Amino acid sequence: MSIEIIKDKCIGCGRCFKVCPGTLISLGSDGKAEIKRPERCWGCTSCLKECPVQAIEMFLGEDIGGLGGRLTVCREQHLLHWKVRLPDGKETTITVDSRNSNKY
Amino acid sequence: MNLEIKRIETDFLIIGGGAAGCYAALTFCRESDENVLIIEKADIVRSGCLAAGVNAINAYIAPGRTAQDYVDYAKADADGIVRGDLLLTMSERLNKTVKEIEKLGLTILKDKKGDYVTRGNRNIKINGENIKPIIARAVLEEPRVTVLNRVNAFEYIIDGNRIAGVYAFGVDHNVLYVISAKAVLCATGGAAGLYKPNHPSFSAHKMWYPPFNTGAGYAMGILAGAEMTTFEMRFIALRCKDTIAPTGTIAQGVGAKQINALGEVYEHKYGLTTSQRLHGTVVENLEGRGPCYLKTVGISKQQDEDLQKAYLNMAPSQTLRWIESGKTPSVENVEIEGTEPYIVGGHTASGYWVSTDRETTIKGLFAAGDVAGGCPQKYVSGAFAEGEIAAKASLKYIYDRRIEIDEGDIDKRKKQLEGFLNRTDSAYTVDQLECSMQDIMDKYAGGISMHYRYSDKSLKTANEKIIELEEKAKTLSARDMQELVYVFELLERLTVCKSVIAHLAARKETRWNSFAEHTDYPTKSNEWVKYINSRLENGEIRIIYRSIVEEGNIYEH
Numbered sequence: 001m002s003i004e005i006i007k008d009k010c011i012g013c014g015r016c017f018k019v020c021p022g023t024l025i026s027l028g029s030d031g032k033a034e035i036k037r038p039e040r041c042w043g044c045t046s047c048l049k050e051c052p053v054q055a056i057e058m059f060l061g062e063d064i065g066g067l068g069g070r071l072t073v074c075r076e077q078h079l080l081h082w083k084v085r086l087p088d089g090k091e092t093t094i095t096v097d098s099r100n101s102n103k104y
Numbered sequence: 105m106n107l108e109i110k111r112i113e114t115d116f117l118i119i120g121g122g123a124a125g126c127y128a129a130l131t132f133c134r135e136s137d138e139n140v141l142i143i144e145k146a147d148i149v150r151s152g153c154l155a156a157g158v159n160a161i162n163a164y165i166a167p168g169r170t171a172q173d174y175v176d177y178a179k180a181d182a183d184g185i186v187r188g189d190l191l192l193t194m195s196e197r198l199n200k201t202v203k204e205i206e207k208l209g210l211t212i213l214k215d216k217k218g219d220y221v222t223r224g225n226r227n228i229k230i231n232g233e234n235i236k237p238i239i240a241r242a243v244l245e246e247p248r249v250t251v252l253n254r255v256n257a258f259e260y261i262i263d264g265n266r267i268a269g270v271y272a273f274g275v276d277h278n279v280l281y282v283i284s285a286k287a288v289l290c291a292t293g294g295a296a297g298l299y300k301p302n303h304p305s306f307s308a309h310k311m312w313y314p315p316f317n318t319g320a321g322y323a324m325g326i327l328a329g330a331e332m333t334t335f336e337m338r339f340i341a342l343r344c345k346d347t348i349a350p351t352g353t354i355a356q357g358v359g360a361k362q363i364n365a366l367g368e369v370y371e372h373k374y375g376l377t378t379s380q381r382l383h384g385t386v387v388e389n390l391e392g393r394g395p396c397y398l399k400t401v402g403i404s405k406q407q408d409e410d411l412q413k414a415y416l417n418m419a420p421s422q423t424l425r426w427i428e429s430g431k432t433p434s435v436e437n438v439e440i441e442g443t444e445p446y447i448v449g450g451h452t453a454s455g456y457w458v459s460t461d462r463e464t465t466i467k468g469l470f471a472a473g474d475v476a477g478g479c480p481q482k483y484v485s486g487a488f489a490e491g492e493i494a495a496k497a498s499l500k501y502i503y504d505r506r507i508e509i510d511e512g513d514i515d516k517r518k519k520q521l522e523g524f525l526n527r528t529d530s531a532y533t534v535d536q537l538e539c540s541m542q543d544i545m546d547k548y549a550g551g552i553s554m555h556y557r558y559s560d561k562s563l564k565t566a567n568e569k570i571i572e573l574e575e576k577a578k579t580l581s582a583r584d585m586q587e588l589v590y591v592f593e594l595l596e597r598l599t600v601c602k603s604v605i606a607h608l609a610a611r612k613e614t615r616w617n618s619f620a621e622h623t624d625y626p627t628k629s630n631e632w633v634k635y636i637n638s639r640l641e642n643g644e645i646r647i648i649y650r651s652i653v654e655e656g657n658i659y660e661h
Contacts, residue, residue, distance in 0.1 A: 001421045021146045042309040046150035061306040064346035069428030084427040101213030103410040104357025
């Protein structure tokens, strides 16, 4: 699993490279974030949660049977809206409230 | 490239700002007026095992249960090779640490009476997506804690048998740090990436154990001559295939059983300990009854949706897999597989040989969390508990005189680092040598492709080849500080590999199938109910056997 940074959306704020536990993201010469070693990403989604403009998408690599779906997340106070966008454009959103525990 | 030298003095130095390190810092501030410094390779906001969150507190004493029950459980799971004193002192503190984290803002599910809702005898249900930012925030608010992010420790500074501090370097800045401290806590986590992973190419790293935990703490301890224990008890996780997401939430949450391709429940055939569940899956596959699954078909729509939510709080890749394939757990059983072996003292018993106070055999150096041995099944709350024990015990050194650090030694370390940075003609890359190391460990030291088995002959080969690799690794070059981190991570892993091989060879029995399955000695024997420890002496790993320490005793070095 890895991430892609959507350059058109990125505002170069630097929050993602601060939190990456693997120090994998840096500022490119264009002033936008870039992932230096996409194969070293472990899919923790720390950067997705920090990004204020949803410019970072997580995907599953083809080597583990990824099908092109893209996961993004948008924080709204105590709510996390997780969205999966499929290659055909179909979207699924799951909202998790941090004030509620997991059922399991 | 020329490195700038920065000297820092502190009272209590914590290496690694994960669960154990952060909790230790908070404890220390409550107990003492002295200063704390945390050095962290990444940034404490999301570093360590808790980056994506956790879905449950897996080490908790449910109402009606006792700390001794938890000790008994962990002891049975490891077939006796645990430290009773460490398990009991941890277990006694589990619930209190959870309460502390709740006060900081962790959401814990409660019933109508306000009691925590438990999952079995040892689990409570939480919303742990933000557990690490919650703890990090508390640490950053403590005025006496300084956090140095993006600083990588690589060698202890020792005076006689007393810790004096640590050498470290900047991950993104050209600085050699010389940090002097009166007491030091090592909380750097376990060692991932020693063996060839399930998917060696693009998706080699996966969200369950940080691939950035490269065994730095183990390696620094080994090289400093600290006594280490039980490296032969490797941890191999049974996980959701491909994503390597944890399975416990499915197994315990909706009561899913392990079934083979014929639909037969096989788990009872092999036993229910952690290693037996994995071993059963290996054998079912070898005997032609695989692949194996968690039987989830038939769960309700509500359960299906709840599982998708629960995984977003700890391993979002699994939810993505379910949604993009349309094969959610109620539609298709979840296929399971074993990972490559890890060395991780939070699950099994590998790590520093410590006193009941979590002091290592080096005076003033403490260990907590995944680097501390003898105390398996500690998970998140156990790491907190060990952080607390170590922080309190460190106080006895805080009023000691500071130890002077030799200038000649500092210059030697500077030259060593600059050697890698200024070399341009290396014949190898870190990635090549890392691949080679993982392949050697896989084939000759019991990796996935060998169904986790090894023999005396294969281990001898593994050792010879790892030593050859070490020589090559000394000739690597690094273009910047980040690459220097990669060079040191490889060197650390090679150091840990040699100790793992030595321990696997020393335990001449098979006590835990898969975790340590020696084909020359395929059964277990009572004469091996003892710890296998080791210490580096004059460049050679010396094996030390020690007898079992029971709970109720205080162990001092």
